[in-house]
Amino acid sequence: AQSVTQPDIHITVSEGASLELRCNYSYGATPYLFWYVQSPGQGLQLLLKYFSGDTLVQGIKGFEAEFKRSQSSFNLRKPSVHWSDAAEYFCAVGAVYGNKLVFGAGTILRVKS
Amino acid sequence: DAGVTQSPTHLIKTRGQQVTLRCSPKSGHDTVSWYQQALGQGPQFIFQYYEEEERQRGNFPDRFSGHQFPNYSSELNVNALLLGDSALYLCASSLPPGDAEAFFGQGTRLTVV
Numbered sequence: 001a002q003s004v005t006q007p008d009i010h011i012t013v014s015e016g017a018s019l020e021l022r023c024n025y026s027y028g029a030t031p032y033l034f035w036y037v038q039s040p041g042q043g044l045q046l047l048l049k050y051f052s053g054d055t056l057v058q059g060i061k062g063f064e065a066e067f068k069r070s071q072s073s074f075n076l077r078k079p080s081v082h083w084s085d086a087a088e089y090f091c092a093v094g095a096v097y098g099n100k101l102v103f104g105a106g107t108i109l110r111v112k113s
Numbered sequence: 114d115a116g117v118t119q120s121p122t123h124l125i126k127t128r129g130q131q132v133t134l135r136c137s138p139k140s141g142h143d144t145v146s147w148y149q150q151a152l153g154q155g156p157q158f159i160f161q162y163y164e165e166e167e168r169q170r171g172n173f174p175d176r177f178s179g180h181q182f183p184n185y186s187s188e189l190n191v192n193a194l195l196l197g198d199s200a201l202y203l204c205a206s207s208l209p210p211g212d213a214e215a216f217f218g219q220g221t222r223l224t225v226v
Contacts, residue, residue, distance in 0.1 A: 004155075043117070043217040044156070085161060090155050098147070100169050101215065103155030
């Protein structure tokens, strides 16, 4: 069965500092991987996705993620965090793009000035 | 383009009652998925509709049912509400699997008292 683990429930970083959010997945075949962001009381916005090819994917708002098959990981990174990045971030795995998604429990990002 | 729209935004119901939530997909999308997001958790897949039929179902009891109309809009019905059904219900629309991105609505916040 598919599963996603986000080990960090909360992360606090200073504005301008770099960010890495961890995601580990369990899936029997080549996964489709996603990162979503959710602001309080809002729906989910797709930041980036990985299907195949280059293991380093670029997304919106300056985010990137790297797929590491050997570590079953898909960590999200940003070189310089802005206060507006404060939100909850979800990693998800799917069998087929647009199909059922399995989400992690999320990581809440706090940005301190 | 209005994107995915859900109604109502908030709802309060009493235990044992029934509730219907509505979703209009993004223009051009014909696949609708429903997710339940309990407080502090990631979204969990309820079911997916395509061509007016339930195509996939997650691990939810039969109290949860749905419908898709010819215009691709969808309803989620929950019978015999329990306190544990209190959650944010998210609708996502997409094109058929293989070449689609799931777009999420803002959600319906259901509170069962």
